[in-house]
Amino acid sequence: MSTDHLQGRAAPPAEVVPPDLRMARRIWPFLLAAAVSLLPFTVFGTFLVPIAAATGGSVAEIGGLRGLGGLAALLVGVAIAPLLDRIARELVAAYGLALLGISSLLGAVGNVFALAAFCLLIGAATSVLGPSVGAAAADRFKSEAAAGRAATLVTATTSMTAMLAAPVVALPALIWGWRGNLVAVGIISLALSGAFFYRGRGRKAPLAADSVRVGYIASYRALGRISGAVPLLLVAMLRTAAFMGYLAYLAAFYDERFELTPGWFALVWTLSGASFFVGNLLAGRYIAMDRPWIGPERMLVLALGVALLSVVAFYFAATLPLALLLTAMMGASHATVAACVTTLLVRRSGDLRGSALGVNAAGMSLGVFLGAAIGGLGLGLGGYPGTAAAFGLITAIAIAAALRVRSPLSLAKSNRV
Structure with missing residues (x-):
């Protein structure tokens, strides 16, 4: 605890977080890498029907291969999380981009075995790439507030790419098809990998030399000792389960309740993606302010409360405008939760932020599986009211877990008591 006030010296003012555009100019390579990381699966999802036709398999069979990516992301993410702080961030990103590029070129082969390997390797690559570029962006700034904002800019870029990438990849495909898209993504990824490898040469790992001697299991124990880390990781997993499960059945709900065709439903998907992007961007900027009116810990709970009310009300919406409003509220509230979790993990984990973000990414991969399974169980047992439940x-x-994330001020008060 600082003793400046006891010695008559004023404490240094908190560092003002730079404007978003200035920060983006400083971390643009990491933002670019985050955007590229989504392109392979975007191509796969957008062109699933012609890809299935090329392999001779059904859409359900080929589409199900994507589950391999989630499984790989979970296993690899858990396995490598403690290692993300022991290698220079740029080198980790370079390895992830190289694997992304090789996987994309393999997917362009187009047979079932190549696509299965493509899905597995893309999942593994993103589980390495996402946490490393998020932590690297945060490392570029000294203050906790600026570091947290840099990490949320990475997630905002990712969500924006998810919203815009489908039409972007559709236009070049008119010239060279889905295989050409994958080849282009592969070339771009390998070129970025080389650039990151060049930047990462000679850079030191975030952990000091004496910290590197900490064992593998001890690294997880160190993460567990970070204030609020365990409930934050639980919130991230549960939030992902609720939101991704909701998205998995979104098209079916709008089709059954309001008879929306796929063309009209594309606008609903854009509304959801835009709400998530704007919510993530604005929430990240707000909680990066010096002394915001509502701290990230309290905002986390409030956003989850809005998400709870939105998801329950959504499945009972009787009119299309109300359903659209609740869809926008779901996107914005979950984006706010994601921004709060990322910010708090980065601020509290220090040199372990790469490990923390790696475990967080693995937990969210598990959440994707849980959300689809639990949502399907609820739908099967009780229809859409069961899904809402x-x-x-x-x-x-998730709200109960978020209530266990206490602010530094409340922790200080309880320690004095």
């Missing part, structure tokens, strides 16, 4: 229960548990 399932996702509502998941979100309520």
Whole structure:
């Protein structure tokens, strides 16, 4: 605890977080890498029907291969998380981009075995690339507030890419098809990998030399000792389960309740993606302010409360405008939760932020599986009211976990007591 006030010296003022554009200019290579990381699966999802036709398999069979990517992301993310702080961030990103590029070129082969390997390797690559570029962006700034904002800019860029990438990849495909898209993504990824490898040469790992001697299991124990880390990681997993499960059945709900065709539903998907992007961008900027009116810990709970009310009300919406409003609220509230979790993990984990973000990414991969499974169970047992109950229960548990994330001020007061 600082003793400046006891010695008559004023404490140094908190560093003002730079404007977003200035920060983006400083970390643009990491933002670019985050955007490229989504392109392979975007191509796969956008052109699933012609890809299935090329392999001779059904859409369900080929589409199911993407689950391999989630499984790989979970296993690899858990396995390598403690290692992300022991290698220079740029080198980790370079390895992830190289694997992304090789996988994309392999996917362009187009047979079932190549696509299965493509999905597995892309999942593994993104589990390495995402946390490393997020932590690297945060490392470029000294203050905790600026570091947290840099990390949320990475996630905002990722969400924006998810929203815009489908039409972007559709236009070049008119010239060279989906295989050409994958080849182009592969070439871009390998070129970026070389650039990151060049930047990473000679850079030191974030952990000091004496810290590197900490064992593998001890690294997880160190993460567990970070204030609020465990409940934050639980919130991230449960939030992902509720939101991704909700998205998995979104098209079916709009089709059954309002008879929206796929063309009209594309606008609903854009609304959801835009709400998530704007919510993530604005929430990240707000909580990066010096002394915001609502701290990230309290905002986390409030956003989860809005998410709970939105998801339960959504499945009982009787009119299309109300359903659209609740869809926008779901996107914005979950984006706010994601921004709060990322910011708090980066601020509290220090040199372990790469490990923390790696475990967080693995937990979210698990959340994708849980959300689809639990949502399907609720739908099968009780229809859409059952789905509302399932996702509502998941979100309520996330709120209980979020209440255990205490602000530094409240921790200081309890310690004095």
